[in-house]
Amino acid sequence: MPKRNGEMVERILAVARDIVREDGPDNLTFDRVAARVGVSKQAIIYWFPNKARLVEALVRPALEAEAAAGKAALRADTTNAGHAIRAFVEALAAFHVSDLDRFRLMYVTPQIGQRPGRSGAMLTTLGRIHPATTEMYDALAERLVAAGRYGRVIDARRAATAIHTALLGLLLRMAMADTLDAPLRHRDHALIDALLGVLTPEAA
Amino acid sequence: MPKRNGEMVERILAVARDIVREDGPDNLTFDRVAARVGVSKQAIIYWFPNKARLVEALVRPALEAEAAAGKAALRADTTNAGHAIRAFVEALAAFHVSDLDRFRLMYVTPQIGQRPGRSGAMLTTLGRIHPATTEMYDALAERLVAAGRYGRVIDARRAATAIHTALLGLLLRMAMADTLDAPLRHRDHALIDALLGVLTPEAA
């Protein structure tokens, strides 16, 4: 049953998402994907010539959605910079808490090695950031500068990075504990409060 | 030339550190370590029965040193909580900036997969934290609670996580850019200022 171009890509990505969600990112292999799609391994490799491409195709939509959510929150409130930061953090926290599988997909999956024993690791996730994420940082940095909190744009960009990373670190730890603990989505307010307590200590 | 117990462990760890520093964590393999030590692969496996053990032995001293530096900074200034947080951040930033190789060893190396295609990933680094790091978080959380910034200890612990993660994220990005940019150690003040700007926005 020959399929038309593009349809196979969708099937592969859907299966890959399922594998990451059900069996964990460690078990995302060409062989496993191929078996579940019902084709040979090389059929997968035909569409995604290496594993980095596959993972990137898997993660990119989520990264872009995250960036869109963050930028939208910044656009929503243009009057007060403090409110804008709060809206930014709350929007991103809500974004991730609402779909924990997607969060894990974005920030755990990319660390899988492309070759046996290799690892793109945290550097891929936090170091070499996706262009969409960079845009989000720029938008946040712009607000920080507009609020007069930073004179130099580079400082504001670093602050944006720190804010985002702080949120991710918190989410990651809670998502880890989640496997033993109560669901993360029931603790979203505590999460946001804790993070905002860090970012605006005078308010706590 | 038979070596006495323990000496081999030191040689292996020294070689492993060299490999991570010179060739990158991706190239840390049993074969490579064995070749540089001058023994067979199984000699390495005899002392470190699996790769996780090897990486853990490699990273643990650095993690403990980091925690010691953080706790020492918190002990130094017991009068003012704001000063304590500043001292904590500055101490950790200085600690990492002073030895970038060690920083990479701590926060990039652990992501290497133990089995081909496997990966402990960021979860190992940020999720399941080393006991020494947990102690450091507790010390920071204690100060935050003592300062009245958080009523509940769990919120303070989360805040401590967020502060540390924010710092790591910043360092990681700068360490990445370091390969193209000027040395990180020349920008330590800018780093600390940016991070403190996030943590205490009223001061900026």
Added chain:
DNA sequence: CCTAACCCCTTACCAACGGTCAGGAGTATC
């Protein structure tokens, strides 16, 4: 109607990796 080209996929095959298995040389112990 035949041929050439192209798309999509297949079967073989490979090297690198983490790791197991069985054993062997040397030293210490009784």
Added chain:
DNA sequence: GATACTCCTGACCGTTGGTAAGGGGTTAGG
């Protein structure tokens, strides 16, 4: 001198990401 223990060796294995070569089916051209 036999036993046992420490430290290491060589042979081997399954899984992984990836390459090489080719084949069936559709399409376009003559």
